[in-house]
Amino acid sequence: MTTSASGDRGGSRGGRGSQAGVGGTVVTAREVTRDYRRGRTRVRALRGASVTVARGDFLAVTGPSGSGKSTLLHLLGGVDLPTSGEVLFLGRDLARLSVEERAALRLREVGLVFQRFHLLPMLSAIENVELPLAAARVGRRERRERAAAVLEQVGLADRLRHRPSELSGGQCQRVAIARALANDPALILADEPTGELDRATSRRVLALFQELNAAGTTLVVATHDPELAAGARRSIQVVDGRTRP
Ligand SMILES: Nc1ncnc2c1ncn2[C@@H]1O[C@H](COP(=O)(O)OP(=O)(O)OP(=O)(O)O)[C@@H](O)[C@H]1O
Ligand SMILES: [Mg+2]
Numbered sequence: 387m388t389t390s391a392s393g394d395r396g397g398s399r400g401g402r403g404s405q406a407g408v409g410g411t412v413v414t415a416r417e418v419t420r421d422y423r424r425g426r427t428r429v430r431a432l433r434g435a436s437v438t439v440a441r442g443d444f445l446a447v448t449g450p451s452g453s454g455k456s457t458l459l460h461l462l463g464g465v466d467l468p469t470s471g472e473v474l475f476l477g478r479d480l481a482r483l484s485v486e487e488r489a490a491l492r493l494r495e496v497g498l499v500f501q502r503f504h505l506l507p508m509l510s511a512i513e514n515v516e517l518p519l520a521a522a523r524v525g526r527r528e529r530r531e532r533a534a535a536v537l538e539q540v541g542l543a544d545r546l547r548h549r550p551s552e553l554s555g556g557q558c559q560r561v562a563i564a565r566a567l568a569n570d571p572a573l574i575l576a577d578e579p580t581g582e583l584d585r586a587t588s589r590r591v592l593a594l595f596q597e598l599n600a601a602g603t604t605l606v607v608a609t610h611d612p613e614l615a616a617g618a619r620r621s622i623q624v625v626d627g628r629t630r631p
Contacts, residue, residue: 411477412573412604413462414438418471419627420457431457433627434471439573439606444599446618447608453624455608456577462606463496463575464488476572493522497566499576503558505550505565511537512546515565522569536564540594556587563594567603574598576607580614592617 420432432454439445439462447455460466461473464480473480476495480488497518505514515533524532537546540560550558559579566574576595580588592614599605599619607618615621623630 410440410442412439412441412443412475414474415458415461415468416472416474418458418461418468418473420454420461420466421469430627432461432468432624435624435627435629436471437462437622437629439604441572441604442599442602444595444605444619445607446615446621447606447624448610448615448621449624451610454627455624458624458629459575459577459606459608463498463573464492465496465498493518494569495572497569497571497574499559499562499566499574499579501578501581503550503555503562503582505558505561507550510547510549511542511553511561511564514550514561515568518565518568532568533564536567537561539567539598540564554587555583556590559583559587559591560594563591563598567598572604574603574605576605576609578609579607580609580611588614 415435415437417434417436418432419430419434422429422431435454435458437445437458447458449455457466461468464473464475467473467481475491478491483491506517509517512530512533515537516529519529519532534543534546537543540563542557542560542564545553545557550561553561563579566576580591583591588611595605595607596617605618607614609615
């Protein structure tokens with residue numbers, strides 16, 4: 387599938403969920419717990435968290451530091467599996483997939499955005515965005531076209547060849563968002579995406595998320611930033627490992 391530069395990417399997003407026969411739900415976590423073991427001690431990072439993310443949603447996950455937000459995001463994206471409870475992603479129970487199937491699903495259907503961007507410093511903006519496309523075995527030429535299109539979509543058409551060190555923090559985050567969008571995933575997960583950015587730049591990232599969401603992208607964002615949380619369609623809190631409306 388080729389994508390145009392902007393706007394109408396949303397039109398192609400409706401397809402996958404209906405193909406998977408799950409109507410409007412991208413992912414559901416039911417009463418998930420996650421224990422981390424450190425030697426003999428056990429940390430209960432989640433103690434029963436439940437959330438459903440519908441197609442087209444823009445959900446903010448808030449709550450105190452250490453409450454389990456990042457852990458919940460990892461479970462929603464199949465980066466990690468729950469100790470108990472279940473996660474259904476496009477109708478599929480992630481725990482029942484093989485490691486390879488889960489990795490393939492994640493690669494195709496989940497775009498990850500981090501606080502510190504996680505761009506490769508030796509690669510240009512467009513090469514960074516091409517990475518997940520290469521991993522998904524998209525051919526060279528289509529890779530270039532799609533990477534250029536998503537970079538244009540995030541407002542960086544004039545920075546394709548710049549390396550991260552030649553870009554501002556806000557621009558780096560937009561490259562990271564473009565990279566997350568590149569495979570046209572069903573879900574974008576962003577963990578503290580404005581944590582390293584100043585107020586004005588954070589607002590631009592929020593505006594970009596709102597624009598992407600209006601065009602059909604489904605987003606879940608963990609954040610301490612009240613403005614970002616208020617700009618989402620809805621929010622939930624994670625407190626001491628449990629979700630609250
Ligand atoms: N890999 C790990 N090994 C052991 N404990 C962990 C691990 N990852 C997280 N934890 C613990 O699990 C709990 C929840 O962590 P998590 O990162 O989900 O919190 P958070 O809400 O994202 O916090 P913050 O707002 O500071 O990012 C914390 O007590 C943390 O110390
Ligand atoms: Mg966190």
